Amino acid sequence: MDVRTHKPDVRKKVSLKIFNTLRLEAIAPIMFVAHSTDDLSEFAKRVCSWDDFYLLGAGSNIFIENDILNKPVLILGKEFSYIERVDSLSLEIGAATALSKVISYTIEQNLRGLEELAGIPASIGGMMACNASSFGKELLSLVEEAAVIDESGEIKHVKKSDIRYSYRRSSLENCIIIKAILRFDEACDVREKVISYLGKRLDMQDFSYPSAGCIFKNPLNVSAGYLIDKCGLKGFRVGGAQVSLKHGNFIINRADAKAGDINYIIAVIKERVNERFGIILEEEIVRWKI
Numbered sequence: 001m002d003v004r005t006h007k008p009d010v011r012k013k014v015s016l017k018i019f020n021t022l023r024l025e026a027i028a029p030i031m032f033v034a035h036s037t038d039d040l041s042e043f044a045k046r047v048c049s050w051d052d053f054y055l056l057g058a059g060s061n062i063f064i065e066n067d068i069l070n071k072p073v074l075i076l077g078k079e080f081s082y083i084e085r086v087d088s089l090s091l092e093i094g095a096a097t098a099l100s101k102v103i104s105y106t107i108e109q110n111l112r113g114l115e116e117l118a119g120i121p122a123s124i125g126g127m128m129a130c131n132a133s134s135f136g137k138e139l140l141s142l143v144e145e146a147a148v149i150d151e152s153g154e155i156k157h158v159k160k161s162d163i164r165y166s167y168r169r170s171s172l173e174n175c176i177i178i179k180a181i182l183r184f185d186e187a188c189d190v191r192e193k194v195i196s197y198l199g200k201r202l203d204m205q206d207f208s209y210p211s212a213g214c215i216f217k218n219p220l221n222v223s224a225g226y227l228i229d230k231c232g233l234k235g236f237r238v239g240g241a242q243v244s245l246k247h248g249n250f251i252i253n254r255a256d257a258k259a260g261d262i263n264y265i266i267a268v269i270k271e272r273v274n275e276r277f278g279i280i281l282e283e284e285i286v287r288w289k290i
């Protein structure tokens with residue numbers, strides 16, 4: 001699909017509360033909503049460097065630390081949310097497409113591949129940038145080809161063999177991902193598998209309050225949640241933020257949490273885990289900080 005129709009859409013003083021799953025309040029002085037690849041190329045050519053703006057997907061891995069941001073926020077419009085059949089086993093998917101939409105489609109069409117990731121509240125572009133994974137399945141393992149806008153504003157098609165990725169890292173993290181071709185297997189039990197993995201996710205993760213998923217990466221051979229639990233920090237609360245009682249690596253927004261509350265909890269967790277286990281936890285969340 002060639003997404004090329006409207007003029008750039010610039011919005012001012014946008015509240016980001018509904019754009020981040022932690023539901024932190026923050027104002028973006030300017031938000032660019034790109035409706036076409038031309039908009040994105042133009043935007044990339046105008047900014048001096050990749051550090052001059054924030055790129056927003058579904059906002060499920062970001063931690064916004066300031067009340068007012070000092071850089072524009074770029075978001076892909078609904079034109080980048082689509083699924084098109086390429087052949088019997090391959091789909092072209094726009095980067096702004098919600099994973100939930102893709103999962104529903106693959107259930108209907110008996111396409112196996114994404115079941116382990118079901119329930120992650122993310123966009124396909126954000127998942128590719130972060131190499132989202134779950135129950136041993138990495139999203140990027142399905143990607144045959146990606147189309148991205150690079151820093152010069154050019155569209156590049158990146159083949160599978162040129163996409164490098166590791167735990168929560170991807171060679172596509174410094175591009176604007178616009179679409180990807182994912183390859184699936186055929187199967188008739190996709191719905192059952194999705195239900196089964198969703199059940200496991202609901203058992204493990206905390207969906208009762210807003211969060212950004214896991215705050216820390218898992219160190220080698222041990223889960224960060226286990227270490228946090230062993231430090232007795234489950235339930236630890238500061239202001240409106242709390243370490244989830246269900247999953248030690250989730251910080252939930254119980255009631256109007258402030259970034260300072262979350263930062264305090266993160267600092268305490270790091271200190272206690274280091275004191276007790278000699279392990280320095282590395283953050284998984286992407287900080288937006290002036």
Ligand SMILES: Cc1cc2nc3c(=O)[nH]c(=O)nc-3n(C[C@H](O)[C@H](O)[C@H](O)COP(=O)(O)OP(=O)(O)OC[C@H]3O[C@@H](n4cnc5c(N)ncnc54)[C@H](O)[C@@H]3O)c2cc1C
Nearest residue numbers: 055057058059060061122123125126127129132133177213
């Ligand atoms: C309840 C919950 C459960 C979760 N479970 C998991 C899990 O099981 N496994 C897992 O890996 N993660 C999990 N996460 C974290 C999160 O969903 C993933 O990191 C996801 O990949 C983020 O995608 P997003 O679209 O929300 O991106 P955002 O949070 O909006 O952005 C994350 C990063 O990706 C970049 N980005 C976004 N869109 C693009 C694009 N089009 N091109 C280039 N870069 C882009 C952003 O600039 C930012 O740096 C969970 C989060 C929540 C809230």
